[in-house]
Amino acid sequence: MEWFTADGYWLSRLIFQRALAVVYLAAFVSAALQFRALIGSRGMLPVPELLRYTPWRAAPGLFRLHYSDRFFALVAWTGAAVSLALLAGLDAHLPLGAAMALWAVPWVLYLSIVQVGQVWYGFGWESLLLETGFLAVFLGNSGTSAPVLLLWLLRWLLFRVEFGAGLIKIRGDECWRKLTCLEFHHETQPMPGPLSWFFHRLPKPVHRVEVAANHVTQLVVPFLLFTPQPVASVAAGLMVVTQLWLVLSGNFAWLNWLTIVLALSVVDWSLVAGRPPAQSAPPLWYEVVVLAVTALVLVLSYRPARNLLSRRQVMNRSFDPLHLVNTYGAFGSISRMRLEVVVEGTDEPVIHDGTRWLEYGFRGKPGDPRRLPRQFAPYHLRLDWLMWFAALSPAYARSWFGPFVERLLRGDRDTLRLLRHNPFPDGPPAHVRARVFHYRFTDWRELRATGCWWDRTYVRDFMRPVARPVPLAPGGRPPSGGEGGV
Structure with a gap:
């Protein structure tokens, strides 16, 4: 033929x-x-x-x-x-x-x-x-x-x-x-x-x-x-x-x-x-x-x-x-506003108005406003992509975000390897929270004045502070006076 x-x-x-x-x-x-x-x-x-x-x-x-x-x-x-x-x-x-x-x-x-x-x-x-x-x-x-x-x-x-x-x-x-x-x-x-x-x-x-x-x-x-x-x-x-x-x-x-x-x-x-x-x-x-x-x-x-x-x-x-x-297909609808879930932790055992929260850094998704986005494709940063979907609607994160936070509270090494920056290198935090911010690109004037590629504004809480799981005392019971776990 x-x-x-x-x-x-x-x-x-x-x-x-x-x-x-x-x-x-x-x-x-x-x-x-x-x-x-x-x-x-x-x-x-x-x-x-x-x-x-x-x-x-x-x-x-x-x-x-x-x-x-x-x-x-x-x-x-x-x-x-x-x-x-x-x-x-x-x-x-x-x-x-x-x-x-x-x-x-x-x-x-x-x-x-x-x-x-x-x-x-x-x-x-x-x-x-x-x-x-x-x-x-x-x-x-x-x-x-x-x-x-x-x-x-x-x-x-x-x-x-x-x-x-x-x-x-x-x-x-x-x-x-x-x-x-x-x-x-x-x-x-x-x-x-x-x-x-x-x-x-x-x-x-x-x-x-x-x-x-x-x-x-x-x-x-x-x-x-x-x-x-x-x-x-x-x-x-x-x-x-x-x-x-x-x-x-x-x-x-x-x-x-x-x-x-x-x-x-x-x-x-x-x-x-x-x-x-x-x-x-x-x-x-x-x-x-x-x-x-x-x-x-x-x-x-x-x-x-x-x-x-x-x-x-x-x-x-x-x-x-x-x-x-x-x-196949892509972007049948376009977001007019960029929302980002920012994940933070603190090593303070008791949360108060002056608690110091430190931000986890992701490899690809926007975080630090001064950080210029990086090129990763064709490498696929799966967690970063799902974080974008989570910001659109918590429903996208229902199955995995809780386990993700739990692993941050445990200091799980495999999970931390997915991140660019772990603000708690000496041990896991006592609490983790997540907040939603509105991100927008700065203009030329703002970039020259501040050195920031992004401007961000707090919008709402995504997840209220969650405490580190309490280790069990002998006999399988939490020690008296301990905080609840995840």
Whole structure:
């Protein structure tokens, strides 16, 4: 079947595979370094408890067979090691079947992690990585020409990512239709980056141009992905430029980078590719597998496609337990005011009007007004992201914020490693509280006068002071006169 392969896309596939390996690496390292405090056996939302009340069919994965923190670490670091091997091009030196098996390893490992990640892994880019990784398994290696059907499925995925995001904006917040959303978004986005302050201070007409360009890129350009070259390459290039703009203006984990990776698979690199490596005709079994996968994806695409056309469109939804074909979208509504939960502690045993409270510092989310936001993406700071959601509504923090505070009161080392600054290095505090502040970017005059990138104003209490748990006296009873625990 001569139509089955696209010889000219060997470099497109190579660039896509190596770039995807980098995203996989970031995802596995993020998981390995953060899981103990978040979902470990003694974490805020322990995996063993999740496995007790959820059926296998709802979330299949390796941890259904066995869970321990040591095994989770093995899974995460094995995924990182395999990602490095794929980045180095090990798959190119293997037979086709072995190369496909190697690409299946990180997909299975990361699927297993997402299945037990709970709210910490409830982001659209988790499903996007899994869907992209699933398709990558069947792309083959340098010994075989790239299969046309898989290249089209990658375009279909990229289309849903961009078009879904565009539709959810137009159908959602009216500021997208009025071209005014970016007058707020750079300031109120979940995790600003080092240039976000400068993006926010751009003139309002520039913000309108930003929004209009975004609409064109997400609502018009995606259809050009299915046109002949070089038009499809130009469309993909426009998407890359737009995503790089987003990379510069904020921190969105690997969402932007993975979208860029997908766009690079569309580009026709034949003008710069040079002579392709020797490629053999694909074996019959491979053709059958690719045809079967294509049919599966098309069948599973029905519900995501219907969601795109629905007036009640939802975003970032998986329609099957393996996250094979999903629906995507981002920022259907924009916050006009930035609220931040500030967590503080004191080592004073009795609270009074003059109690001195010290603030915990987070790595990514705003805290100290003098601290310029940092760049972390594609690394994903999960606690910082959930803190942003908590400020929007306490309901987002109902399951994990209490356990988080409890671990601060215990001085839990794994939890403290997630933070930038622990104000109590010599021992845990006696009390912890949380308050909500309104944060806004300062202007040029305020920045020069105060050196502060942010101005913040107290709004309300988020959680009243909670005392450190009292150790039990012999016999299992609190000592007389002791304070109550968490």
